[in-house]
Structure formats: C-alpha cells, structure tokens
Amino acid sequence: MIPRIYIPGDSGALALGAEKVAKAVHAELADRGIEAKIVRNGSRGAYFLEPMVEVATDKGRVAYGPVKPSDVKSLFDSGFLTGGYHKRWLGAPDKIPFLAKQTRLTFARCGVTDPLSLDNYKAHGGLKGLQNAVAMTPADVVSQVTESGLRGRGGAGFPTGIKWKTVLDTTADRKYIVCNADEGDSGTFADRMIMEGDPFVLIEGMTIAGIATGAAKGFIYIRSEYPHAVAVMQKAVEIARKAGLLGLNVLGSPNSFDMEVRVGAGAYVCGEETSLLDSLEGKRGQVRAKPPLPAHKGLFGKPTVINNVISLASVPVIMDKGAAFYKDFGMGRSRGTIPIQIAGNVKYPGLYEAAFGMTLGEIVDDIGGGTATGRPVKAVQVGG
Incomplete structure (x- = not known):
C-alpha cells in the first residue's frame, strides 16, 4: 500500500x-x-x-x-x-x-478530500443531492429548500426558498444563477475555504438552483484578492463539465445548466448584489435602486437568483438528507448550521461550523479559548 x-x-x-x-x-x-x-x-x-x-x-x-x-x-x-x-x-x-465538537454539514469534506478529485467527492457523499434533484420537479426542489428553513448566509438572512420560488414563478426566456463570492467582511474566510477545499459542493448547489428555477446559466463572482480560489474553481468547473455535471443533459436528465467563473476588479461595493450584477455586465459597480428586485429583473434584465457561497453550498446536503434533517438543527427561525469564523486575539482561531443557538460567550471563550494573551476580553467585533 x-x-x-x-x-x-x-x-x-x-x-x-x-x-x-x-x-x-x-x-x-x-x-x-x-x-x-x-x-x-x-x-x-x-x-x-x-x-x-x-x-x-x-x-x-x-x-x-x-x-x-x-x-x-x-x-x-x-x-x-x-x-x-x-x-x-x-x-x-x-x-x-x-x-x-463541530456539527459539520456544509464543511463535511473540507480538509478531508482532494478538492479536484470528482471520484473522491462522490466517495464522500457528493452528487447525491443533485441526483435527487434531477428526479424531481422544479417546484418540489424549491419546496424542499423552503421547508428546510435555509436562509441567506451572506448576512441578510433572507429565506432562500422564497427567492428561488420568485424566480421559478417569473416567466422569461432566460434566467440566471449568480453566486456572490465577493467575500469582503472583516475576518471572514468561509467562502474561500469552500471554494479552495470543496469546490464541487458549490457547483452542485448552483446546478440544483438552476434546475429548481429554470435557469440554464450561472456565474461565480469571486473577489480578485482570492487568486487561489479562482484557480481551483476554474479547474473544478472544467472537470465538472467534462464529467457531464454541467452543460446539456445534466447527469443524463433533460436539464441543462452551465456556469463560468468571473473575477471582480477589487471594488468593495461589488459585494452588494446589485453592484455585483453591474460588474458582471461590464459596467462600473453601483448600487441599483429597488424595486425591481433581482429575482424579477437582475442580470441583463432577466430573473436572477443571487446567493452567497455558503447558502448554495448548503443545498446539496438538504437535497440529499431531506428538509426535515436540516431543519432539525438550529433554533427559532434560524435553521441548520452556520460557519463561525474566529479571528484576532484568540487562542484557537479558525472556522467552526455549528447549529444556530450558540452564545457569544461560548464562541469566544469555549471555542476560541479566550484571548491568545490570556488577558480578559474587552471587545468583540461581530461581522458577516
């Protein structure tokens, strides 16, 4: 051996x-x-x-x-x-x-598998969610995501299922899925970890979103400060396309979906979804007035789903294990898990995936181990 x-x-x-x-x-x-x-x-x-x-x-x-x-x-x-x-x-x-001590659902494969081995991805449970999705109607896929209680992981917390249903119910000759990977909040690195450590889970989540809403094209918008993530995602998209996970007849189904990676130009404002759309269209990134919402009139004026990396990467486990399984984690209206990114003057900096419901004290003192210097905590900056 x-x-x-x-x-x-x-x-x-x-x-x-x-x-x-x-x-x-x-x-x-x-x-x-x-x-x-x-x-x-x-x-x-x-x-x-x-x-x-x-x-x-x-x-x-x-x-x-x-x-x-x-x-x-x-x-x-x-x-x-x-x-x-x-x-x-x-x-x-x-x-x-x-x-x-973690509850790893979205990040289950990060650090475990070879990021660019599709066989390794499948051996660790990958593609089961997509296989289930192609066998369902778009409405049923949206229903599963809605029932799971998944909300946006980019900060706003908008219900993902509602956003998807709006795009599904909007009639148009073309629809888009856009992944906002312009991770700009202070001290955050969860999006980067997924793209570099488990890129196929993001591709799978975006493909499921396309099938669920009738979109045939997707874009992953990555900040220019993440050159390594860009390189890994581009290779993963090529591998997925050659394997029949992207393009015409996804996994042999009647569904078609393809995607490409786009790199930002370094503008912080493009982390805002409508500015990001302007950038994708080749314009200077500027915040658009709402309404209309991107779900009605987004990229190139077409209905568009815009989700954060973690939101989309959470979808495969929902479609694999079921909405009830995912909803069993968390509390109140916040269901599932959240990647807590701990940085700064802490003993144990890193990413900790856990179900919603932890207190700030538990995060800083128990998980983070308190300050690296051993001195009392005086301030905590909460972002994301």
Whole structure:
C-alpha cells in the first residue's frame, strides 16, 4: 500500500508555510527512496494547527501540526507514515477537540478530500443531492429548500426558498444563477475555504438552483484578492463539465445548466448584489435602486437568483438528507448550521461550523479559548 500524505493547499495554510512543508516532504521522500502519494487537500479550519499534515494509516488518518519544514526529517525518523508519535502528533483529526465538537454539514469534506478529485467527492457523499434533484420537479426542489428553513448566509438572512420560488414563478426566456463570492467582511474566510477545499459542493448547489428555477446559466463572482480560489474553481468547473455535471443533459436528465467563473476588479461595493450584477455586465459597480428586485429583473434584465457561497453550498446536503434533517438543527427561525469564523486575539482561531443557538460567550471563550494573551476580553467585533 502506497502511503498517502495530506498537506493542505488552502491559502491560509500556505500563508503559514504549507508549501515549504510540502517541498520538504517531497525532498525527504526522494532522499529515503520512499514512494508515496501527496494529496493537497483543503484546510479543516483549525488554523492554529496549520500547516496540519495528515497521513492515512490502517487505523485511519493521523494528524500532525503545526508542522514546520524543520520538523519533516524527525517526522520520518519517528515513523509518521504509520502514525508514529512525534512532538507534533495530534492523533485522529476528528478527535481534536476543536473539530470533534463541530456539527459539520456544509464543511463535511473540507480538509478531508482532494478538492479536484470528482471520484473522491462522490466517495464522500457528493452528487447525491443533485441526483435527487434531477428526479424531481422544479417546484418540489424549491419546496424542499423552503421547508428546510435555509436562509441567506451572506448576512441578510433572507429565506432562500422564497427567492428561488420568485424566480421559478417569473416567466422569461432566460434566467440566471449568480453566486456572490465577493467575500469582503472583516475576518471572514468561509467562502474561500469552500471554494479552495470543496469546490464541487458549490457547483452542485448552483446546478440544483438552476434546475429548481429554470435557469440554464450561472456565474461565480469571486473577489480578485482570492487568486487561489479562482484557480481551483476554474479547474473544478472544467472537470465538472467534462464529467457531464454541467452543460446539456445534466447527469443524463433533460436539464441543462452551465456556469463560468468571473473575477471582480477589487471594488468593495461589488459585494452588494446589485453592484455585483453591474460588474458582471461590464459596467462600473453601483448600487441599483429597488424595486425591481433581482429575482424579477437582475442580470441583463432577466430573473436572477443571487446567493452567497455558503447558502448554495448548503443545498446539496438538504437535497440529499431531506428538509426535515436540516431543519432539525438550529433554533427559532434560524435553521441548520452556520460557519463561525474566529479571528484576532484568540487562542484557537479558525472556522467552526455549528447549529444556530450558540452564545457569544461560548464562541469566544469555549471555542476560541479566550484571548491568545490570556488577558480578559474587552471587545468583540461581530461581522458577516
């Protein structure tokens, strides 16, 4: 059995030295004459442990982190290819407290799979939602999303099902699905993590949205500050198209849907949905007056669904497990899970996916571990 080593290619991990670690591992393998497969996975979101290197063993995956290039030789000396103990040893990734306590639905594959392997995606439950969607009527798909209680994850919290139904019920010769990936709020990185670590879940969610509303074309609008996410998404779209997930007759069904990646020009205002539409049309991004709403008159004057990355990436699990399953998480009118992005002066910065209902104190003190300096918390900036 050829050893399989997972080294994150996520932007956050790269900023912390993951590329240097990968080169050191490559060099050590060559020096020792060991044949192994290196998988550049996404990040699991525990950035205080990045770069986190994992190895697949007979007893499951074993994690080490944060790994420095200078640690690599001693890792091999410690037998890390079979899970041997080292000062950077963390054990099974899903047993790490920060990860073990999470409710991972949308981010279930982030850091686990090869982002650009469609076979790996399917092996971990991918495409089941789309397979169910193509066998249903558009109205039934919209009904499932509505009943799940899914709301916009970009900040406004507008019910996703209502937005989809409006576009479905609007007669037009052409409709569009637009994914707002211009992630600009301070300290946010959830959208980027999905695009870099599990791009096919976003493609699947957008395709389901197209089938549900009668739209045949989609656009992913990514901020220019995310070049790595742009590259990964572009490759994923090409792979999906070649595999028959995009284009004519999606998964052999009568439905047709295709998409393309568009890159913003750096204007912060284009994170607002109508400014984003102007930018997609080749204009200067400016906020449009409402009404008309984009659902009635959006991109190029046609009915348009505009959803955030996380909203669309949450759809596949709903269509796979059912509306009732998703709705069982959360509280009140806020159903499902939310990716909490913790940054700043905290002991455990990273992404934590949990059901709605956590208090600010739990997020900062329990999950974040309090301040990194050990001093009392004096202020918390809430965004997103």
